[in-house]
Amino acid sequence: GEDVEQSLFLSVREGDSSVINCTYTDSSSTYLYWYKQEPGAGLQLLTYIFSNMDMKQDQRLTVLLNKKDKHLSLRIADTQTGDSAIYFCAEWDGGSQGNLIFGKGTKLSVKP
Amino acid sequence: DTGVSQDPRHKITKRGQNVTFRCDPISEHNRLYWYRQTLGQGPEFLTYFQNEAQLEKSRLLSDRFSAERPKGSFSTLEIQRTEQGDSAMYLCASSLDGGLNTEAFFGQGTRLTVV
Numbered sequence: 001g002e003d004v005e006q007s008l009f010l011s012v013r014e015g016d017s018s019v020i021n022c023t024y025t026d027s028s029s030t031y032l033y034w035y036k037q038e039p040g041a042g043l044q045l046l047t048y049i050f051s052n053m054d055m056k057q058d059q060r061l062t063v064l065l066n067k068k069d070k071h072l073s074l075r076i077a078d079t080q081t082g083d084s085a086i087y088f089c090a091e092w093d094g095g096s097q098g099n100l101i102f103g104k105g106t107k108l109s110v111k112p
Numbered sequence: 113d114t115g116v117s118q119d120p121r122h123k124i125t126k127r128g129q130n131v132t133f134r135c136d137p138i139s140e141h142n143r144l145y146w147y148r149q150t151l152g153q154g155p156e157f158l159t160y161f162q163n164e165a166q167l168e169k170s171r172l173l174s175d176r177f178s179a180e181r182p183k184g185s186f187s188t189l190e191i192q193r194t195e196q197g198d199s200a201m202y203l204c205a206s207s208l209d210g211g212l213n214t215e216a217f218f219g220q221g222t223r224l225t226v227v
Contacts, residue, residue, distance in 0.1 A: 004154070035218075042116070042203060042218035043155065088154050099168065100147075100216070102154030 004103035006089050011109045018076040020106045022089030025070065029091040032065060034074045037086045037105070046074070046087075076108075084110045116219035118204050124225045125194055132190045133222045137206030144187050145216065146179055147203040148172065155203055161187060162209070194226045 003025045012018045024032070030051055035043040049056045049063045049072070056063045062075040076083055086105040117136040125131050137144045142163050147155035158177070159169045163184035173179075176194075181187040191198055201223050205216040 040220070042220045043205075044218070045215050048215075090154070099157045099170070100145075100155070102156070104152065104154050 004089055004101050006103035006106045009107050012079050014112050018079045020074045020087050022072040024091050031092045032072050033090040035088040079110050081110045116206050116217050118219040118222050122223045127226055130192045132188050134188050135204030136186045141206035142209050143207045145205040146189050149201040196226045199226045
């Protein structure tokens, strides 16, 4: 079945860049997403990328997609303490309209 | 509109009791999704509605779970005869039609603890 893998923890210093990595198994993934979850809060969609794109940039966020290796990354430039959260990679399997497959999340800690 | 609203935010119940959660989606959104998130895991899909029609159910949704969206607006998720393994955060999300390329907005979730 489909699977999404992420490293569980990342620690960076304020002002540095953060890179969160994700691998997925479903080659038919149509859209890939990055969500942010702060403590006690719901999920916030940060960005998404269509599978025919290699890169998408949105202000401090850069998403890179290597479809051949099924690898997705999220780069956060000039990381701030407010970026501390859990970041989830997710894919839409393309088969059912409702079935987002999430990874376990990467906890980003930003040290001042 | 203040976004997707879920009620209650927290629920503690004894094993064997029934519980019901409510989700109010963003008003013009015709799609509504339920996910479950256990500690240290990502959200897992449970079910989704297009207007009032329940179009997809995950195998995670056992016979003890039932979801409704009677008028195509708010939705309820009921768990009968709760078990300790049901303890989790239950997340609701909504979106406009058009699949998941349109943004799914999530509520803050209902945290269920079964004791």
